[in-house]
Amino acid sequence: MKVTWLGQAGLYLQLGGLKIIIDPYLSDSVGAIDPAKARRVPIKESLFEIEPDVLAFTHDHLDHYDPESAQRFLGQDKGFLVLAPNGCWQKARALGGKHNYVLFDTDTEWTHGDVKFTALPAVHSDPYAIGLLIEGEGKAVYITGDTLYSKKLLKNLPDAVDVIFLPINGAGNNMNMTDAARLVTASKAKIAVPIHVGMMDEIDPNEFPCQNKRVLTVYKETEIE
Amino acid sequence: MKVTWLGQAGLYLQLGGLKIIIDPYLSDSVGAIDPAKARRVPIKESLFEIEPDVLAFTHDHLDHYDPESAQRFLGQDKGFLVLAPNGCWQKARALGGKHNYVLFDTDTEWTHGDVKFTALPAVHSDPYAIGLLIEGEGKAVYITGDTLYSKKLLKNLPDAVDVIFLPINGAGNNMNMTDAARLVTASKAKIAVPIHVGMMDEIDPNEFPCQNKRVLTVYKETEIE
């Protein structure tokens, strides 16, 4: 699996032959409202040239469903699969195009080619927020989405999670580093990728107290075996 | 049980001495709005002569609760049982007549003669959408209604489902063929009847990758043991 961190909670995965983009935040939507949260990482324009097979949103907050980034990708001529829960599903769908807008609420599953997507629960201030389980190439990839720690998160996970992507910023109803480390252990994930830092704060992911963490560099494609 | 596929998700069942019509789409309501979805199968007028014992609607989308078809059946003099969830229940009920309009939301049950009807959950863009479990003649017939794959669907099914009717079109928040085939397996249905194809698209139900499928011909009465 190839992974490119797009900054904040944005991810670009190449898995099972699919190009999968999740929660792209390639604008300064949040900074425009709250200058303290101005974008600290320059926008890489060439990312908008990716033609995804799947575009997924985990919830309807500006740094996850970013209207500007959504419009850029959904404005592409070629149709693709869009997965989004209530709230951002309605917003994305209103942008039209040839895309297949699938309402992706907790527990829903969708198989695309050889890759299976499952909407998992998340505990966040958007009550429709989801996590994503992506299974392909014999790997189980768990993207928690924005969430606090809850036993609910663990209920529907497979026995072995290969990679977990999770917030560690401890603000805005996200886990802090301590609880995020507990979730890594509880999920039995082999590799933990801390995200949701460095875009609107000065939190250093290298401080995440987790043995099996893998800290990514924004915009740099990385192979995760 | 005798089954007649009315095209799209429409079904006419003769079971346990009852004439049961579900989601009749005998108009071009959708094509009138979106020419790309114009009706591809001619309307068979004689179907309106059926005097049903039960008319059931699974949700309030034009190809399921079709106002024109609803009006034709509900305009009959003889009263019958109408099962419909929130949304289309209100619309159907407004048409009046001698009918018994039962609000049929998820988990609700109604026994008519020797046949028991249960409203099952469905995961669709109409939040009130239901599936139907119809039990009679010692058979359990599961009509999923429009839905995506979710563990929720399986929760209240009987141990053995004899026949499952399910969408396979993979658009508009319906399962694609892969997930539909998974649902057949998970529900342990003996016979799977793919529907919701051929009326507004060119999808061929013979391509449904499912060993125990039974492909019906529109308007042709078929005995299913």
Added chain:
Amino acid sequence: MKVTWLGQAGLYLQLGGLKIIIDPYLSDSVGAIDPAKARRVPIKESLFEIEPDVLAFTHDHLDHYDPESAQRFLGQDKGFLVLAPNGCWQKARALGGKHNYVLFDTDTEWTHGDVKFTALPAVHSDPYAIGLLIEGEGKAVYITGDTLYSKKLLKNLPDAVDVIFLPINGAGNNMNMTDAARLVTASKAKIAVPIHVGMMDEIDPNEFPCQNKRVLTVYKETEIE
């Protein structure tokens, strides 16, 4: 652990190096509406000088989330952690400041320093009401919040509860003394502290029929080993 009962269900705990305030009711908000429930214990103004590390609310009733007391604590310059379930979370958050407002619904967990907080279920007329499990210094402290007796309360408790704080007033959807005593036994708590009496009624906590009860004096700091 040092405990100061603030009257009604208000508690000030010093545990694991943290100052924790729960449900402070330091006003006469209820008496202003219902004179029969006028405050019977004078307000101790100096309590507002405490700079808490954690301020927790169990539900959105005036004697638990008291707008006046909330405003006084949340008006402090220094930011701290606020734990609150739906309803009072929205109200507290609207007061702003540098605080970290964590939405704390049932099953959610948050670790702060060496202390772990878990939102437990409560069965009360505010459907978002929670109980709190606070684990630190090798102790498990269970604050039931306002609740009736239910098996749900016991589901996620640790094997051994060291101290349980619980209502015994038997009114307004709270346990009476009999059911409260049953809960102490069922939770296997070593020490039981009856609260939610004496502020708006004349109930005497010494009448609580429970061998291992510890009756506190309002505003008096007590060491509980």
